[in-house]
Amino acid sequence: MSSSQAVEPQGPWVARTVALEPRDVDVLVDLLPREQAVAWLRRGDGLVGWGRAAATRTSGATRFADADKWWSELLARTAVHDDVEEPGSGMVAFGSFGFADEPGDSVLVVPRVVVGRRGDRAWLTTVGTPDEDRPAVPQPTDTPRPPLGVVFADGALNGDEWMSVVAEAVGRIAAGDLEKVVLARDLVATAEEPVDVRWPLRRLAAAYPMCWTFHVDGLFGATPEMLVRRERGLVTSRVLAGTIRRTGDDDRDLALAATLARSSKDLEEHEYAVRSVADALEPHCSSMSVPDAPFVLHLPNVMHLATDVNGVVHDAATVSSLRLAESLHPSAAVGGTPTGVATALIDEVEGLDRGRYAGPVGWIDAAGDGEWGLALRAATVDGPTVRLYAGCGVVASSDPEDELAESQAKLVPVRDALGS
Numbered sequence: 001m002s003s004s005q006a007v008e009p010q011g012p013w014v015a016r017t018v019a020l021e022p023r024d025v026d027v028l029v030d031l032l033p034r035e036q037a038v039a040w041l042r043r044g045d046g047l048v049g050w051g052r053a054a055a056t057r058t059s060g061a062t063r064f065a066d067a068d069k070w071w072s073e074l075l076a077r078t079a080v081h082d083d084v085e086e087p088g089s090g091m092v093a094f095g096s097f098g099f100a101d102e103p104g105d106s107v108l109v110v111p112r113v114v115v116g117r118r119g120d121r122a123w124l125t126t127v128g129t130p131d132e133d134r135p136a137v138p139q140p141t142d143t144p145r146p147p148l149g150v151v152f153a154d155g156a157l158n159g160d161e162w163m164s165v166v167a168e169a170v171g172r173i174a175a176g177d178l179e180k181v182v183l184a185r186d187l188v189a190t191a192e193e194p195v196d197v198r199w200p201l202r203r204l205a206a207a208y209p210m211c212w213t214f215h216v217d218g219l220f221g222a223t224p225e226m227l228v229r230r231e232r233g234l235v236t237s238r239v240l241a242g243t244i245r246r247t248g249d250d251d252r253d254l255a256l257a258a259t260l261a262r263s264s265k266d267l268e269e270h271e272y273a274v275r276s277v278a279d280a281l282e283p284h285c286s287s288m289s290v291p292d293a294p295f296v297l298h299l300p301n302v303m304h305l306a307t308d309v310n311g312v313v314h315d316a317a318t319v320s321s322l323r324l325a326e327s328l329h330p331s332a333a334v335g336g337t338p339t340g341v342a343t344a345l346i347d348e349v350e351g352l353d354r355g356r357y358a359g360p361v362g363w364i365d366a367a368g369d370g371e372w373g374l375a376l377r378a379a380t381v382d383g384p385t386v387r388l389y390a391g392c393g394v395v396a397s398s399d400p401e402d403e404l405a406e407s408q409a410k411l412v413p414v415r416d417a418l419g420s
């Protein structure tokens with residue numbers, strides 16, 4: 001089943017992008033108002049937006065195709081004046097897509113105002129009717145207040161129950177049903193008052209500058225994994241799978257990084273994920289480079305095996321970055337191998353509605369270029385309730401207790417970001 005529901009006032013629309021002095025919009029996240037804020041940030045660069053010129057909600061197996069069609073149709077009704085012509089200038093939409101086909105609830109939003117920054121260039125995009133007044137250079141808004149009195153509780157399953165699910169999956173793998181499955185769990189945080197998402201966003205952007213800090217329609221986080229970035233005919237994917245927890249002691253962590261790079265269990269987990277991405281990208285590329293061995297990506301809480309896959313696309317005129325994300329999803333970093341068996345097992349045993357966790361999240365511009373990360377190290381916020389998610393790749397040699405500890409380490413970024 002699929003459905004598509006659009007919310008938008010009548011056009012015609014005009015999107016206008018003008019250059020700004022980067023120093024005038026120093027810290028992008030500080031510009032966000034509390035309501036209707038969207039964000040995509042990394043190392044001080046990125047996009048923030050607010051207001052809603054148009055939006056669509058899609059669901060089901062056609063959620064990507066329906067959103068992509070809606071975006072093309074909206075562009076056809078919009079005059080775009082772009083003085084900057086960087087990826088992400090001109091009109092952009094921010095999206096977040098459901099992990100599973102059912103229910104697959106997804107959203108694509110076009111903010112009224114977007115401020116972007118890329119190195120020494122910055123810009124302001126406004127979307128409105130032709131005769132509408134345009135806002136001046138945005139100024140930092142009020143400082144968000146930290147969530148108070150946060151208490152954490154188990155989500156769908158407690159730790160013991162989740163370890164039994166992992167053990168069940170290991171059994172299925174041993175029986176030869178599949179090779180790898182990624183299993184997730186959730187944790188529920190409740191604050192005394194509605195949570196202002198700008199608080200955790202600011203903290204995530206500061207503590208995880210090497211990750212992509214995002215917020216779209218109540219889903220926020222700081223992901224280290226780029227499912228697909230397309231920019232002027234070049235495509236990149238940062239594939240992660242295989243994890244070791246950090247200890248906080250630099251010498252020990254370096255030794256652990258070397259252990260990770262040699263761990264046959266993690267290399268196996270990683271290989272499935274790289275293969276799934278390379279196989280899905282191949283039909284779209286005229287050339288592609290897939291490194292033979294992964295590198296170790298160091299994050300403050302964990303280290304991952306990582307591979308950057310690069311390619312030259314030959315179908316940019318007909319296949320947008322969003323459709324590329326669709327063809328890569330779910331990669332074996334969040335689903336498993338073989339994909340169909342793994343997603344059926346997730347459905348059967350995980351006991352959790354993933355919602356938009358582990359689905360593609362990011363943005364698309366008028367040229368179809370864009371960045372789509374995987375919504376990992378992520379949570380949803382709904383009033384005073386924040387639901388945090390983390391998943392772990394399970395292969396034949398996985399140990400349920402180790403996987404539980406790994407999931408706890410992956411919950412740390414959002415957990416800490418809710419603190420003061």
Ligand SMILES: C=C(O[C@H]1C=CC=C(C(=O)O)[C@@H]1O)C(=O)O
Binds near residue numbers: 182241376392
């Ligand atoms: C599914 C998650 O992480 C994926 C990405 C990196 C490493 C992973 C792992 O080692 O299991 C997972 O495949 C998550 O953080 O929720």
